[in-house]
Amino acid sequence: MTPHNLTSEHPEDEDDLxxxxxxxxxxxxPERTAVEARLKADTAFxxxxxxxxxxxxxxxxxxxxxxxxxxxPRIEARLFPQAARPAxxxxxxxxxxxxxxxxxxxxxxxxxxxxxxxxxxxLTATLNLDKGALQYAxxxxxxxxxxxxxxxxxxxxxxxxxxxxxxxxxxPVSLGVIPAGGETISLPGAAAGAVLAVxxxxxxxxxxxxxxxxxxxxxALVKA
Amino acid sequence: MTDDPIADLLQSVAAQDRAxxxxxxxxxxxxxxxxxxxxxxxxxEAEDALQEVxxxxxxxxxxxxASKGRGMTWLIALSRNHAIDRLRARPNxxxxxxxxxxxxxxxxxxxTRLMAQGEARRINECFDTLEPDRAQALxxxxxxxxxxxxLAARFDVPLNTMRTWLRRSxxxxxxxxxx
Numbered sequence: 364m365t366p367h368n369l370t371s372e373h374p375e376d377e378d379d380l381x382x383x384x385x386x387x388x389x390x391x392x393p394e395r396t397a398v399e400a401r402l403k404a405d406t407a408f409x410x411x412x413x414x415x416x417x418x419x420x421x422x423x424x425x426x427x428x429x430x431x432x433x434x435x436p437r438i439e440a441r442l443f444p445q446a447a448r449p450a451x452x453x454x455x456x457x458x459x460x461x462x463x464x465x466x467x468x469x470x471x472x473x474x475x476x477x478x479x480x481x482x483x484x485x486l487t488a489t490l491n492l493d494k495g496a497l498q499y500a501x502x503x504x505x506x507x508x509x510x511x512x513x514x515x516x517x518x519x520x521x522x523x524x525x526x527x528x529x530x531x532x533x534x535p536v537s538l539g540v541i542p543a544g545g546e547t548i549s550l551p552g553a554a555a556g557a558v559l560a561v562x563x564x565x566x567x568x569x570x571x572x573x574x575x576x577x578x579x580x581x582x583a584l585v586k587a
Numbered sequence: 588m589t590d591d592p593i594a595d596l597l598q599s600v601a602a603q604d605r606a607x608x609x610x611x612x613x614x615x616x617x618x619x620x621x622x623x624x625x626x627x628x629x630x631x632e633a634e635d636a637l638q639e640v641x642x643x644x645x646x647x648x649x650x651x652x653a654s655k656g657r658g659m660t661w662l663i664a665l666s667r668n669h670a671i672d673r674l675r676a677r678p679n680x681x682x683x684x685x686x687x688x689x690x691x692x693x694x695x696x697x698x699t700r701l702m703a704q705g706e707a708r709r710i711n712e713c714f715d716t717l718e719p720d721r722a723q724a725l726x727x728x729x730x731x732x733x734x735x736x737x738l739a740a741r742f743d744v745p746l747n748t749m750r751t752w753l754r755r756s757x758x759x760x761x762x763x764x765x766x
Binding site: 376379380383384386387388389390391392395413416417418419420421422423425426427428429430431432434435437438439441442443506536537538539548549551570571572 | 603605609612616617618619620621622624625630633634636637638639641642643645646649655656657659660663664667668669671672673675676709710711725726728729730732733734735736738753754757758760761764765
């Protein structure tokens with residue numbers, strides 16, 4: 364579908380209409396992924412999208428709330444694989460209190476320690492495949508993951524590299540599209556043994572929240 | 588702190604506050620579930636999508652900017668985007684959506700609810716300046732995730748006609764809302 368200019372003689376209206384169509388949701392998948400790629404680089408265009416999100420948000424009152432089951436345990440298990448919760452319903456409140464006062468003391472000690480020492484990497488991973496030149500390096504320091512391309516090429520304009528973390532038998536969780544220059548993102552709770560994988564996806568990343576393209580690099584997190 | 592409790596929670600989530608993350612779920616989960624059920628059609632898929640949405644909320648809360656909008660608006664935009672991506676990735680989504688459409692025409696239902704919403708008065712007044720079927724097409728797109736292809740089929744007009752209709756309506760809507 365080609366954008367056409369029937370509606371307006373002003374070229375800036377074309378951008379604004381594309382932003383409106385994106386927010387309204389009427390575009391097809393290739394058009395949406397193109398808009399999402401542009402959103403990351405073009406702040407003026409991102410402002411147009413925000414403007415339409417604001418205008419059309421007046422319609423949000425028409426979405427009636429529906430009871431949501433407690434999905435938090437599953438969400439937390441995906442995000443914080445390390446945090447094994449001891450589902451101990453019998454533990455009393457004062458045991459919690461004692462635990463937390465201990466944590467508080469430890470936290471003060473930890474803050475003092477961190478203030479005096481530069482953060483050291485806690486986990487690292489080398490992501491590659493047996494065949495192929497592409498290689499990424501991942502480092503986790505203080506709950507932040509930095510991913511850097513150390514060998515091979517960025518994907519062509521029709522694709523993106525998307526980073527995933529897979530803990531145990533859980534489904535992959537997207538950590539987002541990797542910009543050409545690498546990036547640092549918040550990733551608390553990652554544990555040694557979890558696998559990082561990079562897949563080839565449409566521009567802007569997988570539309571479904573699950574990997575749709577081939578794995579182009581992967582590697583397990585190990586203690587630094 | 589702001590006068591927007593959801594925005595405050597999002598800022599705490601951006602600082603990796605897990606208690607705030609749980610509170611955000613209990614305060615916003617039902618509204619977002621409503622968005623996802625309406626757009627995706629089934630509770631099972633909406634629950635799957637809600638997990639994905641909250642996973643993204645944790646990872647992206649740092650991008651929320653309280654100076655640019657309300658917390659709930661940001662959450663609903665994130666949820667709608669995810670729902671639309673799922674709808675567009677479905678094979679044969681036209682027929683699915685049309686089946687849903689015939690089962691329960693959502694437009695009058697939306698309208699009734701909207702009438703009760705003070706905040707929506709402005710957009711309703713502006714919708715009243717549009718031709719009724721075009722206003723209905725805009726609502727179908729925003730609230731039910733209908734694409735140009737779906738809308739062209741629903742209103743039985745060629746795709747480009749629908750696109751021209753909606754683009755003209757969007758310009759009118761912008762003019763009305765920005766004045």
